[in-house]
Amino acid sequence: MKDALFKKLDHKYLDFKTFTRGQQLAEGYKPDIVLKKSSKYVILESEHGPSRKHFLGGLVKAGKFLSGKNSGILVFVILIKTNTTEYQISNHLSQYLKWIKPLTNLEEVYVISDVDYCPGKNPLEICGTEFLTVAERVS
Numbered sequence: 001m002k003d004a005l006f007k008k009l010d011h012k013y014l015d016f017k018t019f020t021r022g023q024q025l026a027e028g029y030k031p032d033i034v035l036k037k038s039s040k041y042v043i044l045e046s047e048h049g050p051s052r053k054h055f056l057g058g059l060v061k062a063g064k065f066l067s068g069k070n071s072g073i074l075v076f077v078i079l080i081k082t083n084t085t086e087y088q089i090s091n092h093l094s095q096y097l098k099w100i101k102p103l104t105n106l107e108e109v110y111v112i113s114d115v116d117y118c119p120g121k122n123p124l125e126i127c128g129t130e131f132l133t134v135a136e137r138v139s
Helices: 003-008 052-065 086-103 129-134
Strands: 017-020 033-037 040-047 071-078 106-113
Touching (some): 003 040, 052 086, 052 106, 086 106, 106 129
Parallel strands (some): 040 071, 071 106
Antiparallel strands (some): 017 033
16 A cells, blocks of 8 residues: 555544654654554554565664653554565564563554555554454564
8 A cells, every 4th residue: 555545544543533644753753654642652654565674663663752651552554465474574573572572662563464454445443353353463
């Protein structure tokens, strides 16, 4: 899914509101979509390349931002390729999430294909029943 389309979608998580659409969240950090309620955040990144560095960078930047008073979850919405599946990316990020966990308030990380995340005109509700059925949780 193209970034422009991804940023226009009506992303939903509980009663959180859209906070940014590609704007700077912190110095040097511009996630694709950020939902917010108080000091809790849902950070969404749309990735269409196979580079593991992009996923790892997204994890580290989200982890750094979600510290102190900030907490939340990270969702990677990916374009599936032969060498880039939800399971492969989740598996790759697992060791880094374990390493960064004591330093951050990053509560959960999910990887979901763009086709599963947005099967129709509207995306699934993040952490809703359907979402949790098709998304890969990084653990």
